[in-house]
Amino acid sequence: MTWEETIRFIRTQPEYKYLVDKAYFEEDLILNVQRFMQSDEFRETLKLLNQYQPNAKTILDIGSGNGISAVALALEGYTVVSIEPDSSDTVGAGAIRKLKTHYNLDNLEVYEAFAEELQLPNDSFDIVYARQCMHHAYDLGKFVAEASRVTKKNGLFITIRDHVIFNKNDKEWFLENHPLQKFYGGENAFKPTEYKNAMENAGLEIKKEMKYYDSVINYFPSTKEEITNIFQLSKSKAITHLNNKIGILSKISFLQKLYLKKIGLNKKNFYDENKIPGRMYSYLCIKK
Numbered sequence: 001m002t003w004e005e006t007i008r009f010i011r012t013q014p015e016y017k018y019l020v021d022k023a024y025f026e027e028d029l030i031l032n033v034q035r036f037m038q039s040d041e042f043r044e045t046l047k048l049l050n051q052y053q054p055n056a057k058t059i060l061d062i063g064s065g066n067g068i069s070a071v072a073l074a075l076e077g078y079t080v081v082s083i084e085p086d087s088s089d090t091v092g093a094g095a096i097r098k099l100k101t102h103y104n105l106d107n108l109e110v111y112e113a114f115a116e117e118l119q120l121p122n123d124s125f126d127i128v129y130a131r132q133c134m135h136h137a138y139d140l141g142k143f144v145a146e147a148s149r150v151t152k153k154n155g156l157f158i159t160i161r162d163h164v165i166f167n168k169n170d171k172e173w174f175l176e177n178h179p180l181q182k183f184y185g186g187e188n189a190f191k192p193t194e195y196k197n198a199m200e201n202a203g204l205e206i207k208k209e210m211k212y213y214d215s216v217i218n219y220f221p222s223t224k225e226e227i228t229n230i231f232q233l234s235k236s237k238a239i240t241h242l243n244n245k246i247g248i249l250s251k252i253s254f255l256q257k258l259y260l261k262k263i264g265l266n267k268k269n270f271y272d273e274n275k276i277p278g279r280m281y282s283y284l285c286i287k288k
């Protein structure tokens with residue numbers, strides 16, 4: 001199946017409803033944009049854009065898919081160029097053009113292109129943004145070099161939610177667990193060192209590496225509260241379990257600590273990104 005066929009297929013399957021919803025794969029393109037704009041991820045991204053490029057006017061959105069971010073950024077007032085190699089009307093450039101017409105956006109241009117072959121002038125954008133796209137690069141070095149080439153000096157290159165793997169087995173584990181890989185086979189991921197080497201080789205200074213648990217940008221649709229509360233909840237459950245075993249003695253904090261240690265329930269183990277297949281990272285770089 002192609003990527004487009006995969007998305008059309010999963011829309012018909014009830015077991016993929018949550019994924020379709022949370023990954024903005026609905027057929028209703030406008031609804032996807034509205035929901036993306038209200039997301040904690042997008043709000044947090046806007047904060048970072050304002051913090052690192054407060055006077056930015058122009059953005060290149062690489063690999064825009066069905067256009068959620070390109071359109072959202074244009075609606076926020078940026079002048080946006082969107083590039084997307086897939087021409088489809090539901091997950092590609094066709095979808096973005098439909099949204100451009102719907103919202104009457106003069107400040108959004110759409111081109112069908114790969115990041116590795118940008119037909120755009122040097123030093124043209126204040127910000128170059130790529131959401132869930134860099135890990136699809138067919139040539140990571142070229143992808144990042146081209147992104148850097150079109151970024152203005154002191155401009156921002158921001159990559160969001162890219163899958164990360166640590167070794168060969170970890171990559172196999174990620175691919176086996178990816179919900180759509182069995183349909184379209186197009187998933188990929190790189191090691192953090194591969195992303196960072198590509199950035200440094202392209203003349204970019206890495207200002208921030210956001211590991212999985214560092215930002216809601218990565219772990220959305222989970223919220224900050226959920227991520228914090230789920231640990232507290234697990235601790236309470238463990239203490240209840242202890243109470244069932246030893247009764248009133250479970251109130252003694254020393255015994256609680258000993259028990260939590262015995263069952264290995266601590267923050268370090270709990271928030272262990274190694275337990276998440278293909279956990280996502282985000283990067284902020286400044287063009288030197």
Ligand SMILES: C[S@@+](CC[C@H](N)C(=O)[O-])C[C@H]1O[C@@H](n2cnc3c(N)ncnc32)[C@H](O)[C@@H]1O
Binds near residue numbers: 064086113114
């Ligand atoms: C997971 S989708 C993300 C789409 C969109 N950015 C989003 O967050 O919803 C990855 C997108 O990257 C595009 N893509 C794949 N390889 C690419 C490349 N080498 N250069 C630019 N875009 C690419 C795909 O066509 C697809 O639309």
